[in-house]
Structure formats: structure tokens, C-alpha cells
Amino acid sequence: MHIVDVDDGFDLYLGERLILRHRPDRPCIYVGRGEPRIAMYRGNFEIEDHVEERVGLRHAAIAGRLIAFSTSPEAKPRLVAAIEGDADAGAIVFVEADAAIDRFWLRIEAEPFERVYGGGEQMSYFDLSGRKFPLWTSEPGVGRDKKSEITFQADKMGGAGGDYWHTNYPQPTWLSTRRYALHVETTAYSAFDFRRRTFHEIEAWAVPSRIELFGAPRLETLVSRLFERFGRQPPLPDWVMNGAIIGLKDGANSFARLEKYLEAGCAVSALWCEDWVGIRDTSFGRRLFWDWRANESWYPGLADAIAALKDRGVRFMGYVNPYLAVDGTLFPEAEAAGHLAKNHAGETYRVDFGEFDCGVVDFTSPGACAWFEERVIGQEMLDFGLSGWMADFGEYLPVDVVLSDGSDPMLMHNAWPVLWAEVNARAVENRGMTGEALFFMRAGFTGVQRHCPLLWAGDQSVDFSRHDGLVTVICGALSAGLVGNAYHHSDIGGYTSLFGNVRTAELMIRWAEMAAFTPVMRTHEGNRPRENIQFDESPELLAHFARATRIWKALVPYLRTLVAEAGETGLPCQRPLFLHYEDDARTYDIQDAYLYGRDLLVAPVWRAGERSWTAYLPAGERWVHLWSGETHEGGRDVEVSAPFGEPPVFWREGSAHAELFDGVRREFATH
Incomplete structure (x- = not known):
């Protein structure tokens, strides 16, 4: 300078x-x-x-x-x-x-x-x-x-x-x-x-x-x-490499439904039940009961079921956020101890989350942080047997709240997701489970990278729309990856279903086949599960998903090299094409395709009704179509057949992983 x-x-x-x-x-x-x-x-x-x-x-x-x-x-x-x-x-x-x-x-x-x-x-x-x-x-x-x-x-x-x-x-x-x-x-x-x-x-x-x-x-x-x-991200746990995280929120019936996924041949690493805390029905749809402890009436005998599942090599994951429902059991405990933020009248600040109110745990207070880390995440979650959770929200800090350390909430609002990530990371570290327990977040700001092991893309609409559908999670992964977030994933099938907008089988298939080429696969039933199709409702749909999970599992040896590279260099798993081909001017315009590591190029089908797809292949390489084995010269657009289950994916000729990629073709190609 x-x-x-x-x-x-x-x-x-x-x-x-x-x-x-x-x-x-x-x-x-x-x-x-x-x-x-x-x-x-x-x-x-x-x-x-x-x-x-x-x-x-x-x-x-x-x-x-x-x-x-x-x-x-x-x-x-x-x-x-x-x-x-x-x-x-x-x-x-x-x-x-x-x-x-x-x-x-x-x-x-x-x-x-x-x-x-x-x-x-x-x-x-x-x-x-x-x-x-x-x-x-x-x-x-x-x-x-x-x-x-x-x-x-x-x-x-x-x-x-x-x-x-x-x-x-x-x-x-x-x-x-x-x-x-x-x-x-x-x-x-x-x-x-x-x-x-x-x-x-x-x-x-x-x-x-x-x-x-x-x-x-x-x-x-x-x-x-x-x-x-x-800052270096915490590593992904080794158990995640076993397969997809299956998201179900159906009370005790979730365990029976999981068996359908396993019987269909799905590679599964965990059962994720965000409703482990119980539910409440609202006009938005089925919402969770924000009291962060197992709901025995909704999940009777949950601790024993979690232990039995773990013995079979499948982990159990839950859900938590930094707010406490006023009608829950933890709210009065936190309020009595002074762990909740105040309003200007000195009363507990209450936030309307849509037909129920919550208190805000004040993370500017060391005592409040310690309480949440030990009492909630430590005792009610990790000690209970959870191996991970969605650490939701973080974006909601009101700008008129009164914080215990006197901070200006206008300055704390953007910092709040990072404080929330720190609380989760410290709770995990306090139990000696860094690199073993997995939490994932959607909210973030500068510094979240060193605490949060995995991002998820938030709440997309259940459709192919340009600004809120499937294609947006690619852009999210690429932009976040450039600023230090190596691991990114999304709700397979999207989340938000409103105004008659519901999932189609085609959307579910296309989303799952893309997710097979990301670091983590995870399903979600969405905000209106009963109105939207789920994988286990259709044998054909479940078979497509099972095949996608097995493709993901077959690529785990390659994923492990990406995780190791991320730990050493910070390079994300999903990368813009220009990151390795910056002399190719065409690559700078592309946001709907990505390099999965250095050696795979993934160009997901993100529009409905398409059965072939055109992808640009960077110059200076020869690229092998994963499903047909055909080789293409780089530096041009290539149109390939894209039937369900075979998204346009190419591998770089000369890759050290060529034998692995060719093995995927031999095992999974349909033609």
C-alpha cells in the first residue's frame, strides 16, 4: 500500500x-x-x-x-x-x-x-x-x-x-x-x-x-x-460421510418412515426431526414448539430410540434457535435468571414470530451465553443424545431492544448471527465434540466461518423460480464459498409453500440429483408437509432419491479430498468455474453451474420440462460426460441428454480420480 x-x-x-x-x-x-x-x-x-x-x-x-x-x-x-x-x-x-x-x-x-x-x-x-x-x-x-x-x-x-x-x-x-x-x-x-x-x-x-x-x-x-x-471452519464429522440426512417431522412415526428409506436402499447418515420439541399449528403451516427439550408426548421414549438408531449407524439430529416461547418451560427459567433482553420499560422484550411470542436470549451477557450453552445445548441436546441440529434464525434481533452490555442494537443486529454461532460452537467444544457434533445455520455475517461447520441456503420456494427456487442455491453456494464458507447445502425440494405453490415430483428429482454433487444431502418436509409431496409417498420417487444418495456415497472418497483441501487452503467444495479457469472469459458469466472441487463440473437442470441441457465447458481441458463416457473439447457449449437422475456432470480428463468417476458411470448410468 x-x-x-x-x-x-x-x-x-x-x-x-x-x-x-x-x-x-x-x-x-x-x-x-x-x-x-x-x-x-x-x-x-x-x-x-x-x-x-x-x-x-x-x-x-x-x-x-x-x-x-x-x-x-x-x-x-x-x-x-x-x-x-x-x-x-x-x-x-x-x-x-x-x-x-x-x-x-x-x-x-x-x-x-x-x-x-x-x-x-x-x-x-x-x-x-x-x-x-x-x-x-x-x-x-x-x-x-x-x-x-x-x-x-x-x-x-x-x-x-x-x-x-x-x-x-x-x-x-x-x-x-x-x-x-x-x-x-x-x-x-x-x-x-x-x-x-x-x-x-x-x-x-x-x-x-x-x-x-x-x-x-x-x-x-x-x-x-x-x-x-x-478463520478455519470446524471439520465435517466423519459420520456425515455415511449418506443423506433424512428430514422428517411426524412425531414418533418418523422412525417408522425412516425404515422405508432404508428398505429402499438409501444411504443414510442421520434422521433429522426438527419437531423433536413438539409442534403447534399456525396459519403459516406446522410450526415447532420453541422450548428446546424433548417432547415426550410427541416422541415417547425418544432417548432410547436415539440410542438404538445410533447402534445401527444412524445419528439423530434436532433443531434449536436463540428464542424461547413464552408458553414453554425454559422461558420462565431464563427470565428469572435475567438471561433475556429487555425493552425500554425494563420488561422482557417479546418478539411476535407469527401467532406466538418469544423472549430473546441476550448473547451480550456472558451469563446468558453460558446458560444456553450448558443448560440448553449441553444438557437438553448433547447429553440427551443429539448428534447435531439446525441452528436456525439469528436474523431477528430487533433494533429497539435493550441489551445487557449496553450495545447499540443497530450495530449488534448484523453481529447477532455470529454470536449465535459462537454459542453453538462453544457448547459443542465444552462437551469435547468439535468435529463430532454437526450444526448448520442459514444466518451469518463476518466471522461466522470460524464457528459454523455448515451453511444451508435458507427457505427457498418449492419451485423452479429464477429468484427463489432451485437455481438460487447454486448462486448462494458460490458467493458464500468465495468468502470462506467451504461447505454449503440446501433443503432438497425447497421449503416455503404458500398461495397454492406446491412441490412437483420433477422438482424433487431435480433437486435431489443436484444435491448428490454437494458436500451434504438433506431432505426437508417443508412448512406445509401435508400439502406437499414427500419422497416416501411414492415408490418411484423414493427409488430416484435412493439412487441419488448412493451416487453421493460413491463419491465420498472424492469428497474427503475436498474436505482435506478446504481445511488446508479454504477452497470451497462448490466453486465458480473461473476459480480454476480465470483466463477463460466465458466462465465469469456462469452462476447456474459449478466446479465440485477441481475435477467435476456440475450443470444442474433448473427449469421444468427439460430433458436435455446445454453446459459450457471451460477451455484448455477435455471433459468426459459422466453418464455416457463421451469426451468433449473445452471452450464451447455442449448439449447433452439429461434424463431424470442424470444431471449434466463432466469430469476433467486426466483427473487423478478418473477411475472413481468411471466407476460411477458403470454402476449408475442408465444407458
Whole structure:
């Protein structure tokens, strides 16, 4: 990082890359004040801002590696930045700031054909260029396309419709095709604006502590550098390699239904019963009873059933989130001990989660964290026999809550998923089960990587829609993977069924065949199980799923190499094509296909009614179609037959795993 004085301004470089260009008539920093309006309804946020001041800091006084920014040479500095680092990594550190500033804008130099990726887990657009992305953890919304009927209906139903930028897991980090990465160290509401050709603008509702920059000659190396920055993920447990996680929420009948999956020849690692705590019926559908202990009336003799299942090599998984239903048994216990967040009247804050209210466990209190880790996760879950769980939510922290450590909830809101991940990780560590117990999350922010072993893509609609269906989980895996999340998966068949939108057998088959080429396979019955088809309701459908699980299991030797590589380098299991073929310009446009490790290319069928599919194969390689064994030259589009159960998958000729891949063809190809 070096500063060059130029024309009453300066240029800031990371190596040879121009990062900031500051001139009196074109300042790189603006500051000001704003008055926000934020309304939350069941995890959906309506955010508006009245900007009361936005002023360019046109004068920059440079003293060594310090830059003092002011509105004019005569004015006092409103912001002072220190420049740190070398050609490979550096930071703009804001060491002094006018206390009146609560809005901040920074312009980063851009090039006309530059591409940018990242932003946490983005579901609609992998290449962020040309759009603005607010970064605020929330429900992603139903539909996520303001032109769709489902989104329109969801908006009418309490503002639950989403938009392209809504995500459970935002992160103020991007990677550029100029071979650098940028991270904004802040938990404040922020936004990345990539709509200008000459600059990218960062907005934050607080002065960040620092802007971090990383350079590398190759994008693959850049991803590894971010892995080093954000932290090594806990490893996947070895038992997960036994097969799919079967999600059933049918009370004690779940165990009998599991037998149908096993009898059909499914490779199974675990039975996941999120309803282990009991259920309540609401207008949204069947919801869980948010009291985190086994419900003996719904699952009689559960502890013995879990032990018997484990003896057969199948684990049991449950569900938990950081809220306590007011009509449960743990709520009064936590309230009496002072573990719940307050409102401004000093009373327990209650959140409406849709026909039932809950208290918020206050994770800014060490005592509350310790209580939840030991009393809930430790005693009620791990000691009871659970091997894992969905660690749900994390996005719902209200901005008017009163926290025990005095934190501003506007600054804690984005940090909350990371605190939630820490609580889960510490609870597991306290029992000596890191790498043995598995929890998975949808919510996240900067730093969640070092605590959470597995992401899931949240609540997609049960359809093929462009912005909320099957294809979005590919984009989510690719974007999250670039910023340090190696392991990603989704609800097979989707989750959200509203307004008459229900699953089809075709959707279930296509989703399952894609999931066979991801690190974890897991089914979910959805929010309305009785209205949606399930795998075990149809012998034909169950046979398709069983075959997909066996394909997944056959690829476990390859998956193990990806897990080992992720632990060493941070490279995700699912990778954008350009990560290994960055000299091929076509690869930068592709967000509906991915490399599964270095050697497999997966191009899932994500539209209904298709029986053939066109995939682009990167240049410089020859690619072997997994099912037919036919070889294709890279650098062009290839159309292949794509019957049910045979998604377009290709392996790189010359791969060290060629014998394994050819064995999959011999065992599973239907023609």
C-alpha cells in the first residue's frame, strides 16, 4: 500500500492496483448524518433513511502514512486515516472521526469491465456488477422477485416478499477480477453500490474501523487469503460421510418412515426431526414448539430410540434457535435468571414470530451465553443424545431492544448471527465434540466461518423460480464459498409453500440429483408437509432419491479430498468455474453451474420440462460426460441428454480420480 501525491490530492495503490483517487473536485470520501426508519415484522425489515447531511471531504493533508480529511484547508479534520500494509495486504484504518458522523461513503476506483463477487451469500446475482446490495441480515422473503405473483401476495401478507438483495447472510466483503479483495470491518448497516463504471461506493451507517485489502496474482490464492482472514471452519464429522440426512417431522412415526428409506436402499447418515420439541399449528403451516427439550408426548421414549438408531449407524439430529416461547418451560427459567433482553420499560422484550411470542436470549451477557450453552445445548441436546441440529434464525434481533452490555442494537443486529454461532460452537467444544457434533445455520455475517461447520441456503420456494427456487442455491453456494464458507447445502425440494405453490415430483428429482454433487444431502418436509409431496409417498420417487444418495456415497472418497483441501487452503467444495479457469472469459458469466472441487463440473437442470441441457465447458481441458463416457473439447457449449437422475456432470480428463468417476458411470448410468 503506497500513497502518491497528485494535483492537490493523492492516489492510493495496493501494489499496482489503483484503489483510491482523491481530488478536490472528486473526493473519495463523503461523510454526514442520517435519520433511519426501520420497521421489523417477523424478520422482514423495511428500511428507509433520511440523509440530513452528505458532504465531500475535499481536502486531504498527508503526513507520512496518515491522511487527514476535511472540507477545506482551513477546516478541522473530520476524519483521519492511517495507511497500513504492503503490496499484498493492507488497510485503511480510521484512527479519528468527528463524533457527529453517522453516515460514511467511500469510493473505490473501478475499471469498465471489472467484475465483483461476494457480499456474503447472495441468492439472485453472483456477479454483483451493475447493482446495489444493502447488507443487513434478515429473512430473505418469499419469492424475492417484485414482478412475481408469489412475491406480490407475500408483500400483502405482512410485507414478507423479498427482493434480489435480501439474504440471511450478508457480509461486507467483495472480490474483484482486478485480483484484489476488499473487506469493510463494521457491523453497521452498509451497502455496496456497483452501479457506476468508474467507481464502487461503500456506504455505512457508522465510520468503519478499517477497510482491509488483499491482493494476489490469482483468484484462487485470493480465496485462500480470505480463508486465513476469517478463520478455519470446524471439520465435517466423519459420520456425515455415511449418506443423506433424512428430514422428517411426524412425531414418533418418523422412525417408522425412516425404515422405508432404508428398505429402499438409501444411504443414510442421520434422521433429522426438527419437531423433536413438539409442534403447534399456525396459519403459516406446522410450526415447532420453541422450548428446546424433548417432547415426550410427541416422541415417547425418544432417548432410547436415539440410542438404538445410533447402534445401527444412524445419528439423530434436532433443531434449536436463540428464542424461547413464552408458553414453554425454559422461558420462565431464563427470565428469572435475567438471561433475556429487555425493552425500554425494563420488561422482557417479546418478539411476535407469527401467532406466538418469544423472549430473546441476550448473547451480550456472558451469563446468558453460558446458560444456553450448558443448560440448553449441553444438557437438553448433547447429553440427551443429539448428534447435531439446525441452528436456525439469528436474523431477528430487533433494533429497539435493550441489551445487557449496553450495545447499540443497530450495530449488534448484523453481529447477532455470529454470536449465535459462537454459542453453538462453544457448547459443542465444552462437551469435547468439535468435529463430532454437526450444526448448520442459514444466518451469518463476518466471522461466522470460524464457528459454523455448515451453511444451508435458507427457505427457498418449492419451485423452479429464477429468484427463489432451485437455481438460487447454486448462486448462494458460490458467493458464500468465495468468502470462506467451504461447505454449503440446501433443503432438497425447497421449503416455503404458500398461495397454492406446491412441490412437483420433477422438482424433487431435480433437486435431489443436484444435491448428490454437494458436500451434504438433506431432505426437508417443508412448512406445509401435508400439502406437499414427500419422497416416501411414492415408490418411484423414493427409488430416484435412493439412487441419488448412493451416487453421493460413491463419491465420498472424492469428497474427503475436498474436505482435506478446504481445511488446508479454504477452497470451497462448490466453486465458480473461473476459480480454476480465470483466463477463460466465458466462465465469469456462469452462476447456474459449478466446479465440485477441481475435477467435476456440475450443470444442474433448473427449469421444468427439460430433458436435455446445454453446459459450457471451460477451455484448455477435455471433459468426459459422466453418464455416457463421451469426451468433449473445452471452450464451447455442449448439449447433452439429461434424463431424470442424470444431471449434466463432466469430469476433467486426466483427473487423478478418473477411475472413481468411471466407476460411477458403470454402476449408475442408465444407458
